[in-house]
Amino acid sequence: MTEREAEAEAAAALSSPSGMEDPYRSRAGAQGITPRVLVLGATGYLGGRLVPRLVAAGYRVRALTRGGSRLVGAPWHDQVDIVDGDASDPDALARALDGVDVVYYLIHSMSAGRDFAAVDRRIARAVASAATHAGVQQIIYLGGLHPRDVPLSPHLSSRREVGEILLASGTPTLVLQAGVVIGSGSASFEMVRHLTEVLPVMPAPRWVRNRIQPIAVRDVLHYLLAAARLPEPVNRAVDIGGPDVLRYGQMMNAYAVVAGLPQRRIIALPVLTPRLASLWVGLVTPVPQRIARPLVESLQQECVMQDHAIDALIPPPADGLTTYRDAVRLALGRIEMDAVETSWVDGRVPRAPSDPMPSDPDWSGRTVFLDARERTTAASPAAVWRVISQIGGARGWYSASILWALRGLMDRVLGGVGLQRGRRSRLTVREGDAIDFWRVEAVEPGRLLRLRAEMRVPGDAWLELVVDESGSGGATYRQRAVFFPRGLWGRLYWLSMLPFHGLIFAGMVSEIIADSERGATDSR
Structure with missing residues (x-):
């Protein structure tokens, strides 16, 4: 089965699984009313890939965004109700949440600079209050995979804090805690891509030996889509991850193998601080330093699933979770194991979640x-x-x-x-x-x-x-x-x-x- 056929099958399954009535729709509208979904972060990396799949699955989708013009060129633009406004503004939230059953919270403010944690806290509290007042039935938040009972980096600490605010809001919240997302345009993946492609020998901090459980963007979308279909509201945090647990250095060398590059020599240096490492990443890769630094700091912790409680809520995809190497192949546009695209001209709409999108940041994607x-x-x-x-x-x-x-x-x-x-x-x-x-x-x-x-x-x-x-x-x-x-x-x-x-x-x-x-x- 091709990637495009798999996506079409997934969309069909989401709209009518096994020929049965959608259990979520039964909960949201006993009289057959299609549920309304609000996506916060529709112009972001995951939001831009989630919205068209929600539309294809038959949901009525609304997006709250300060940059509505960024959605105008999307082919699904006229199928989405767009509300202009800021997610920290109570009035804008009240308009956006009117009649909404499910809220996807896909906002993270790393680009806000040093104050990103305060910005995230303010938005989370505003959304929590507005969702409770509006009678939202379920919030779905994509948080960060992190170890327990250890000090966390500012980035992971902020992700955890947002989840805690939403869980305590009174509105049932499912927190999906993911690690490094593998797909073209993902900031974490772009760091791996450019570091591996540019540096045959990489001086790196000791965190290159830390274990990480990456997950393909298509599998993240699987969990996000299925979360809106749970038969009953859920208020808990669960870990999600791919089938492979790798050290960061292994991730880089596995990328090299898939990309047809020689194995990279990685030298762990005990004196390379997170700040110096983020400056190094900013110099070698196009990822902005304001984004690279929190990501680099987060790599100091091992981010591996603590349990598999997610399986009782949402089973993995029917054909299994995507391996790291297959996720890289998809991100690089490899259609088969060793086949590459025959043209540099690609469509404006992604064939698969791993494909680039026009809404992705300028620094994402392969070097051209x-x-x-x-x-x-x-x-x-x-x-x-x-x-x-x-x-x-x-x-x-x-x-x-x-x-x-x-x-x-x-x-x-x-x-x-x-x-x-x-x-x-x-x-x-x-x-x-x-x-x-x-x-x-x-x-x-x-x-x-x-x-x-x-x-x-x-x-x-x-x-x-x-x-x-x-x-x-x-x-x-x-x-x-x-x-x-x-x-x-x-x-x-x-x-x-x-x-x-x-x-x-x-x-x-x-x-x-x-x-x-x-x-x-x-x-x-």
Whole structure:
């Protein structure tokens, strides 16, 4: 079964399990009224993935958010009742909670800086009071997995405090305590991704030896969705986690194996304090330091499930919980064990919970290097396309012929195909054609040519050439070189090529436009 089929099956099961009446709906509406669900944190990492699945399951969904404009581009935007306001504002909460049966509390304020614990406390108290006044039947809160009876980091301490406030509110609250969530866009996963990809040798604090129980984002969503369907209200905290218990260093090296990177050497240093470690993480990864520091501090504690009480409330998925390596494969877009995406162009709606989403923060996702250029010309789109479609082979690459020849020679020395293959036809181009050390990945005749590199390169590379009509009656030519680096060498390769890119890609744009305009003049 494919990932997409599994998600469709899960959505169908949520809306009508085993052909039986939904037990939650029986509790929420004895007269067949569909329950109303409020999601606090709908624009966040988990909220943005939960909302469309609630909609697919048939719930009436409402979102309280200060950034309603961030939801406008979501395909499910018009199926959700959006209330503008702050979760700490009693008036906004009263509007949002009117008629609500279940509240998902997915807010955490790490981005607020040093005062995040105070902000979280204020919001939790406001939500607890408003939910009790509104007669909410169940609050579902995603907290943090933590050891008991030991001092906790500020991050985990705040998570625990929020859970305690909600549990004492008088409104039944189910606290699901999760550890490191594995999925593209998760801050904890992005730390693992970038540290592993950038550093072949990592100096690290002693906490790299601490045990952690990561959980795939798809399994977190399984528990969140099932929590709204419990036959009776629940007021307790339970741990959730995946099937693997790993040391942090093992997580990094397992990521390396899945990503096709060499094993990383990790050196535990007793003198690297959490503050210094967070500065180091901030330097090496794109995760903001205000988020990296609380996460790094939390790694000082071993975060492993204390019991499996969750199984009596919510059984694991029918096909079992996702292993760590499979969760990484999903986060990296691996469709099968060793297969990678065939295109860097992905849909705007995630196929699976692990996929990137437009609402994810800018620093999430894999590293992508881009050289993008654009030029408008009086030549027609057809004239520009004629030039684009003849690129490579005997015609060459329209700029810096010596540099292209040197790159081809370098590729041959490294065991690649070089520039020897030429092209099948001088005038036409088809998907699957070889053009020198590129392969035609996509063609839209008259508009788009996308080439995927088959040269020896530490990563995946594409060259995309697009022409569209311009408002002035001419054409707009767009050119993009896209590179997904593999490990540290991939990043160094791109940086070393930047001076040459300035000559090659700028020259390509100029020559393609000039040839198009000459061709347009000659045809008159």
